[in-house]
Structure formats: C-alpha cells, structure tokens
C-alpha cells in the first residue's frame with residue numbers, strides 16, 4: 001500500500017484509507033442518494049465489495065490514493081472519503097473526488113477535506129493538472145469543485161456519458 005500523508009483541518013482528520021474502512025465505505029455506498037450520480041457496480045453486492053476492496057489495495061503511484069475523513073469530535077466515526085488517483089483508475093489525467101455520508105452533507109466537510117488533498121497534489125506532488133469530472137446534475141459536487149477554486153472547463157463526453165469538467169492547474 002502506498003504511504004500517504006495525514007492532514008488535519010479545523011474540524012477534520014483526513015488520513016489514508018485502509019481495509020478497516022471497508023464496511024463503512026460499503027454501507028455508505030448502499031445509500032441510493034449517495035450513489036445517485038456515480039456509475040459503478042452497485043447492484044451486485046459481491047461485485048461491489050470486490051471493486052471497493054480492489055480500489056483499497058491498488059497502488060496508484062507516489063502520493064496518490066484515497067483518504068478517509070473523521071471529525072475531531074467523533075474520531076471513530078467514518079464520514080466519507082477523498083480520492084486523488086489516475087482518472088477512472090487508469091489515467092493519464094489525475095482526478096480528485098469526494099463522497100460523504102448523507103447525514104454529513106451541507107456542512108462544508110467535503111470542501112474542507114478536499115482542500116489539503118488538492119494542495120498536496122499541486123504543491124507537494126507538483127502535478128500540472130488535477131481534474132474533477134462530475135455529473136452535470138450533481139449540483140452539490142459542482143459546488144465543491146467551484147469552492148475549491150477549480151476552473152470550469154464545461155461539458156465533456158466520455159464513455160457514452162456527459163460530464164461537467166473542472167480542473168486545477
């Protein structure tokens with residue numbers, strides 16, 4: 001497993017995701033509202049678990065991977081994750097992404113947790129460009145990209161779907 005840094009913000013600890021977070025991640029994905037805009041193998045529980053486990057064990061390259069997020073006042077309670085990985089696990093572009101329990105939405109957690117990961121990408125890893133590709137109807141996620149200061153690159157078409165693309169350079 002790659003060695004990733006841990007980040008602390010005013011309210012959150014953002015630490016490397018591990019297999020210990022598997023059940024919490026699977027439970028989060030079972031909420032239909034959480035996966036509404038995310039196209040992945042949700043219908044088959046075994047395929048879903050294998051997909052998430054595979055993502056947890058993959059090596060995405062130095063400084064890249066997934067982080068789990070916890071609030072300082074409830075350090076054992078998984079809130080969600082941030083990813084910084086090759087696009088769709090393949091690349092060559094690097095994407096940033098976020099997913100949180102529905103009960104936590106609207107408190108600024110996704111933006112607060114994504115900010116140090118994006119800073120890490122730009123400042124420490126010195127990446128040329130980090131993208132976010134978002135379902136055009138996913139207003140909350142688009143707002144996170146905007147609040148992070150990512151540039152709106154408009155709509156793109158990929159794999160038969162349309163995405164609202166954002167980038168940080």
Ligand SMILES: CC(C)(COP(=O)(O)OP(=O)(O)OC[C@H]1O[C@@H](n2cnc3c(N)ncnc32)[C@H](O)[C@@H]1OP(=O)(O)O)[C@@H](O)C(=O)NCCC(=O)NCCS
Nearest residue numbers: 034098099100105106107108109110111134139140141143
């Ligand atoms: C997208 C997501 C991570 C946002 O998490 P969050 O912690 O609520 O994000 P933030 O609070 O930092 O910012 C979201 C902003 O969008 C707003 N918002 C949330 N849902 C919205 C909606 N359906 N329509 C309009 N605005 C919305 C929030 O009120 C907040 O606005 P504010 O900054 O004015 O307070 C969360 O909704 C989520 O996990 N969704 C399911 C997974 C997902 O779609 N991930 C992204 C795939 S690209």
